[in-house]
Amino acid sequence: MELFFADIGSNTTISWKELLKDLNRSTTYNPYCYHSDFYEIFKHIILSLLLEEELILLDSDFSDEEVDKLTGCSNFSSFTKIIDPRKLPVISLKNELISKIKNTGPQWNITLFTSGTTGMPKKVKHTFQSLNRFVKITEKNTDDVWGFAYNPTHIAGIQVFFQALLNGNSIIRLFGLSPDLVFNSIEQYGITHISATPTFYRLLYPINKIFPNVVRITVGGEKFDEKTIDKLKPAFPNSKITNVYASTEAGTLFAAKGDVFTVKAEMEEFVKIENNQLFIHKYMMGLTENKINGWYNTGDIVEIVSENPLQFRFVSRKNEMINVGGYKVNPNEVEEAIRTINGISDVRVFAKSNSVLGNIICCEIVKFDENLDEAKIRSFLQTQLQEYKIPRFIKFVNELSTTRTGKIKRN
């Protein structure tokens, strides 16, 4: 049996043959993908590719409020369409499926949501071409087995999915599993490639086993953490470890050894650094709601290490996004949600550095309703925001600490 997907957590294994059977049996299509099951998400993406239909990918943990705000509706059943069988010819072979997907036309697109700078998550649209610019398809990759360690509805997860799909690899779910199940999965399925955030790897420690079958470890989504990476080496002695920089708007852009990123010659004309700020040319980007004229400011502050070839190191993010274990949280969005609670007069959301997740969301609240406590606020926020955006530590104060310019201080 040629394995397409396996998940020890839910006891699922799906072969490529079963995938084809499921696809061939599909009779309806809905452009909104709002599942928590990994296989359902993958199947939905593949079906949209075969039909060349638009797909809107929603995080399964978006609250009803968030879904309603983002899409303007909370029930998507009215969008279900009957599939015209002429548009979905029966596919009986794995290679046939892959070559059909490789020929996806420019009209197919996928919408993802990323933390916007104004408070609401913003839409980013990608075409097949913009998503797969960095997918490596070679003979050498045919037998790769991917440990899938990202959220499947986020850009990093989508890119790993396409890398595996287009090479005909097996995908093994690791995201959200306990360390023991992660270790069992790596061994049982002979995983060769893992791509994940530093937080994912940190949560595996201590690793008392050795996994010689893993040949490539990729780290991305958060600031590179040398201490974390050093601890990986003994458990994965045969693995090359690379650090990647990616954004929802552009996907994977640069790879680094250690913390110095090198811009490849073919990328040079699409990257510029001005006043230590990193700009990416619109050619590299997915389509965002805001039109980008020529150059897009990533908001990242970098330090140039060498000019030729262009090499740099990240210093900090200019914008206020807080990175919680690879998820970007906009403090303004969280503050807005908290301000809607009765009995609260003011709030300041900030990050506190944390040894598990890199950062953790905290807030100070000025309240005038004495009965309001942390548990009440948290339970209300659970109906408004995704769990990782909810402050984990709430301090009630008489007055917020502000910076000298009167702006709310973030750190």
Place this chain on the structure above:
Amino acid sequence: MERIKTIINTILKNRGKKDIDSIDENTNLRDDIGFDSLDLAELTVRIEAEYDVDIFENGIVNTVGEILQKIERK
């Protein structure tokens, strides 16, 4: 031990989960209590606020006994 239990129950309550009645040194934070990475992160903040020690500084701890060791070693 009682103090740790109170902290664990605060975290569970904040997420709308059920309290636990008893813990011992072998109680596993993830398998027995059901903590995810966000809960573990919150646990570090609360323990640090109270005992001034970052229990995850040198790698993840898995059981209540390991937390107690870290606090005592301080």
